[in-house]
Amino acid sequence: MAKVLTAARVRVPxxxxxxxxxxxxxxxxxxxxxxxxxxxxRNATDPRLxxxxxxxxxxxxxxxxxxxxxxxxxxEKRLQxxxxxxxDAWELWTEVKLAAPAEA
Numbered sequence: 794m795a796k797v798l799t800a801a802r803v804r805v806p807x808x809x810x811x812x813x814x815x816x817x818x819x820x821x822x823x824x825x826x827x828x829x830x831x832x833x834x835r836n837a838t839d840p841r842l843x844x845x846x847x848x849x850x851x852x853x854x855x856x857x858x859x860x861x862x863x864x865x866x867x868x869e870k871r872l873q874x875x876x877x878x879x880x881d882a883w884e885l886w887t888e889v890k891l892a893a894p895a896e897a
Contacts, residue, residue: 795890796848797855801882803843809875816875817845820868829856845882857883 805813814833821831829849836842849855861869 795888796850797852798886798888799845799847799855799857799883800886801845801847802879803845803882804877805841805843805875807841813872813875816868816871820865820872823862823865823868824856827854827859829854831856852885852887855885857885 803813817831817833824831824847829847831848832846834844834846836844847856849859852858856869
């Protein structure tokens, strides 16, 4: 089964970084409990620019589409108020398997 991923560029103001990181950590706990993964990377030359990777097993279980608990919805809304997401932040990408083809 192919995995689904989003890669979201996020602009974080210096004054909001601690709260952003804390909020995303909380969201990660919910995600991990349902088999999703969230990774965060900081741009090497622009310390205010981050990229969030969110992975799930299917499109419908992905953070961008899945039904979630009220606590998760609050965390996502808090993130939206703290930072600026790129316009294509929730564009879904589907894994392409690169295993060698079976020999006949």
